[in-house]
Amino acid sequence: MSFDALNLVWIFIAASVVNNFTLAYFLGLCPFLGVSGRLDTALRLGLATIFVMLVTSVFATMLNTWVLPHAPYLRIIAFIVVIASAVQLVETIMKKASPALFRALGIYLPLITTNCAILGLALFQTNREYGLVEGIVYALGAGAGFTLALILIAGIREENDLGKVPKIMKGAAMSFLIAGILSLAFMGFAGLFSSAA
Amino acid sequence: MKRASDLHDTFKRGLWRDNPVFIALLGLCPALAVTNSAINGVALGAASTFVLIGASFLVSSFRGLIPRQVRITTFIIIIATFVTVADLVLAAIAPAIHKELGAFIPLIVCNCLILGRQEAFAFRKPVKESVTDAAGMSIGFTIALVLIGAIREVLGNGTIFGLTMMPATFEPWIIMILPPGGFFTIALLLAFLAHLKARREARAAASSESKEVIR
Numbered sequence: 279m280s281f282d283a284l285n286l287v288w289i290f291i292a293a294s295v296v297n298n299f300t301l302a303y304f305l306g307l308c309p310f311l312g313v314s315g316r317l318d319t320a321l322r323l324g325l326a327t328i329f330v331m332l333v334t335s336v337f338a339t340m341l342n343t344w345v346l347p348h349a350p351y352l353r354i355i356a357f358i359v360v361i362a363s364a365v366q367l368v369e370t371i372m373k374k375a376s377p378a379l380f381r382a383l384g385i386y387l388p389l390i391t392t393n394c395a396i397l398g399l400a401l402f403q404t405n406r407e408y409g410l411v412e413g414i415v416y417a418l419g420a421g422a423g424f425t426l427a428l429i430l431i432a433g434i435r436e437e438n439d440l441g442k443v444p445k446i447m448k449g450a451a452m453s454f455l456i457a458g459i460l461s462l463a464f465m466g467f468a469g470l471f472s473s474a475a
Numbered sequence: 476m477k478r479a480s481d482l483h484d485t486f487k488r489g490l491w492r493d494n495p496v497f498i499a500l501l502g503l504c505p506a507l508a509v510t511n512s513a514i515n516g517v518a519l520g521a522a523s524t525f526v527l528i529g530a531s532f533l534v535s536s537f538r539g540l541i542p543r544q545v546r547i548t549t550f551i552i553i554i555a556t557f558v559t560v561a562d563l564v565l566a567a568i569a570p571a572i573h574k575e576l577g578a579f580i581p582l583i584v585c586n587c588l589i590l591g592r593q594e595a596f597a598f599r600k601p602v603k604e605s606v607t608d609a610a611g612m613s614i615g616f617t618i619a620l621v622l623i624g625a626i627r628e629v630l631g632n633g634t635i636f637g638l639t640m641m642p643a644t645f646e647p648w649i650i651m652i653l654p655p656g657g658f659f660t661i662a663l664l665l666a667f668l669a670h671l672k673a674r675r676e677a678r679a680a681a682s683s684e685s686k687e688v689i690r
Binding site: 301302303304305306307308311351352353354355357358359362391392393394397398401402405444445446447448450451452454455457458459461462465 | 500503504505507508548551552555556558559562563577578581582584585586587590650653654655656657658659661662663665666667669670673
């Protein structure tokens with residue numbers, strides 16, 4: 279039991295910081311550039327993404343167990359349809375349960391469908407043959423890592439807007455440079471594994 | 476004659492002037508994730524070209540039949556079908572490259588460039604123009620992938636397409652083929668393009684000013 283718990287902790291740490299979806303795998307760069315201008319929208323989008331990742335992970339496990347063994351060529355189509363439905367589901371529930379949060383998220387909610395981090399999560403989870411609990415922990419870790427990266431960049435960009443940036447570096451170029459430096463910093467976490475193993 | 480030149484212009488636009496990666500900032504995830512070597516860029520570019528042209532052809536052919544309300548879902552399912560084909564074909568003919576690209580072939584589904592072209596072009600225009608536009612955009616995308624891949628490969632490994640380019644004394648910058656190198660490369664490329672644009676605008680302004688003086 280204790281071994282299982284430790285394994286789950288490692289899955290969480292690996293997904294959130296060591297193999298950070300945004301900074302190490304380049305997944306979800308579109309929202310990363312689009313909404314990382316302000317801290318509060320970054321946080322909200324991060325939370326919505328974590329939720330969709332959780333739902334997707336559960337559905338992906340179900341598909342992998344019952345449907346896809348019979349029709350492996352349907353994998354990509356099945357996953358993308360599940361993600362689109364999950365986003366729709368989240369939208370409907372949120373509209374009813376918490377209209378304030380629904381309005382605050384606005385356009386970002388439907389856009390989660392085309393966030394490649396979500397499809398990436400479903401695919402990586404399948405490749406690694408995670409079960410239900412492992413998948414949920416993996417989704418939580420990946421979502422937390424995505425949110426962490428989004429918040430870090432948003433914070434730096436808010437400060438950076440006040441500073442003197444060379445004219446040609448303004449906008450996207452500067453965001454990428456900041457992301458590169460953060461990515462460099464996150465590589466330091468790779469040491470966690472070699473020292474533990 | 477006019478039609479032919481229009482088609483030509485549609486094709487050329489995607490190559491550089493409206494380049495999907497450098498100008499429109501679309502499809503960045505694959506553009507950075509797989510480009511630690513030039514050959515990976517070619518492979519992913521070819522797969523994306525196939526998917527974009529195929530999807531544009533189908534969407535444009537059926538644009539009268541697809542109801543507006545469910546168009547996005549329809550686009551995604553059409554794209555996913557072509558991606559599945561590309562995935563299976565690549566696994567059959569080039570298993571080594573397929574293994575290296577890993578999850579990034581299925582992730583073509585989420586490439587916002589492909590969905591964007593369906594919505595902005597293929598759903599509104601006839602088949603011939605849509606396919607031309609798709610070809611121009613996807614070749615522009617491939618050019619960007621190969622350019623980023625070549626820069627990262629030559630600095631990080633001293634080679635381009637596996638051929639040694641640097642003298643033996645060159646110490647490879649390993650960081651360039653690791654994730655941070657991808658971010659640094661695209662940041663500097665964007666800054667360089669912004670610099671070129673600023674210089675061209677300054678020149679245009681200067682030349683119009685001098686004309687004023689002569690007058």
